[in-house]
Structures are given as C-alpha cells and as structure tokens.
Amino acid sequence: MTAPDGSARPDDQRSALTSAMEHVADLVAAGTEVVLTHGNGPQVGNLLVKNELAADTVPPVTLDWCGAQTQATIGFTIANALESALARRGRQRAVSAVVTRTLVDAADPAFDRPAKPVGRYVPRDEARRLAALGQDWVDFGERGWRRVVASPQPCEILDAPAVRALLDAGVVPVAAGGGGVPVTRDASGGLHGVQAVLDKDRTAALMACALGADALLIATDVPNAVVDYGTSHARPIGRIRAGDLRAHLLGGQFAEGSMGPKVEAAVRFVESGGQRAVITGLDGVAAGLAGQAGTVVEP
16 A cells, blocks of 8 residues: 555555455455455554654554554545445445454563564654653664564454454455554453554454454465575475474564564464465465465465
8 A cells, every 4th residue: 555665645545455456356246255454554654653743733642543543544445445346346235344453461571572663764863762752762774763562462353243243244344454453451341452563464364263264365465475585495385284384484484574474374374273374466366265376375
C-alpha cells in the first residue's frame, strides 16, 4: 500500500487495495470461503508522525488507538474494493471489517525488551529528546534513529466469534488487521489496550486456527520463501513438510524483519492441524491455494 519509506497518498493506497482485491475476488467468486487480514505498519508509523507534529495542539494517542484506527481505515477500504470487484463478476457479497482485539500476556518478556521498529527515522538529537519522554530509540546507522516498541506473542483472538458469525451469515470478514489491537486482562477480568504492536502473520495463523480454516495463505511481494537468500546458492522453496521448514527457520535462514514471521506462521498453522499453508506473491494466490505455486507447507 505504501512506498518503501512508508509514504503514500490516500489515493495511492486505495489504488493498491483495489488491485489487490481483484485477486481476492477471483477466490471468492470461485466459491472459496475467505477471511482477510492485512498489515498496517506504515499507516501506524504515519499516525505516530502526526502525533509528534500536532502534540502541542491535539493530545497524542497511544499505540493501541493507532492500531484500532488503522484497522478501521484499511478495513473499510478493503470492503469497498472487494465488494466492487465481486460486483464486476456478477457476485453480490457483503464484506465487513471487524476491529479486532488480540489478547497478549502482560508478563510476556517482549515488554522488557522492546525491539519492533515503528514510525520514521529521526536524527540523534531528536531521538534523545523523545527518549527522555520515556520512549525507546535505537540507532539504525546512516538512516538515523527509530523508535522500538514491544511485540508480544498473540495468545487469543477475542473477536473470533464475531468473525465466525459473519462467515456463517455469508459475509466476507476483514479482521485482525496489523495483528489486532493488543490488550491485556486485569485481575478483575477487564481489558486494557497496551503500548505494543503485534506481528500480523503470527496473529493470522492464530485466527486461522481459531476458525478451523483449512488453509493459511500469506500473500507477499515475492513468489516463494528462499533458503540461502542473497548468496550464489539461493534457491526457492516449493512444496515442503512443516518439520523441514522449521529446521530451516531454526537454522537462521529467514530474517526476523521480513520472511521469518511468515515462515513461523505457516509452520505453526500446519503443526496445529491446518491442512496447508502457502507463502506466495499476490498474483499467485489461486494457484497457491491449489498447492501449485509458492512455498507450500504441509504436514
């Protein structure tokens, strides 16, 4: 949806989603029962910039609010685009976005070791000023300093029953965008948003398991996961057993900030009873679902 530096005009983002939903509409029109999720990292980053620039005029909002706002914005844009794409195929289907809460453990060690980069790069002096306000900042070299936040493991999709109800009613749900809004539960059972961001792929696998999905399909910007990436021995992974792919993961083959969480999510889903997980490019989703393209992970 955005350029590599995280910038994009709203029209650019709408255009990107319109193109993406053409591929999804083909799946739905063919009779596949689909639940959609999505990322939101650049959009949350842009909201954080607005927080900084407008802090003297409008009170800044917390990360959980940023997550909820971007879920809603991206979700309704996807709903509009997918309904239109289905109508062009002669199919009338409702699409609905669910602002989804994801339960995390308040004792997750990630809260003590913030490591997930969010927002823009800034000069050292600005990073030090913001760090004095209680934020965590890391030096990324020539590009500058960047804020890091906790990224705990998702434990439970609290709104999975609502997603199931939409499916049972024939609606295509858009849910758990950006990994969902992270919440913890206090001693009395109350829920509270927390200053964290979740990995969208790990939450997608959790959602797929909660719904009893047959397949988890991770659409990305490359056609396959690759071993020995960046070397003369690089090779794409086709069909592979979950245990063998986990061995590659434990061997450090996949970067944490890119393919690592996707591979981990695929392995988790299959090891939890899923029939198939696929990592492939957006234009290969139909073939990937059939096990004929991408990295196909099976028991």
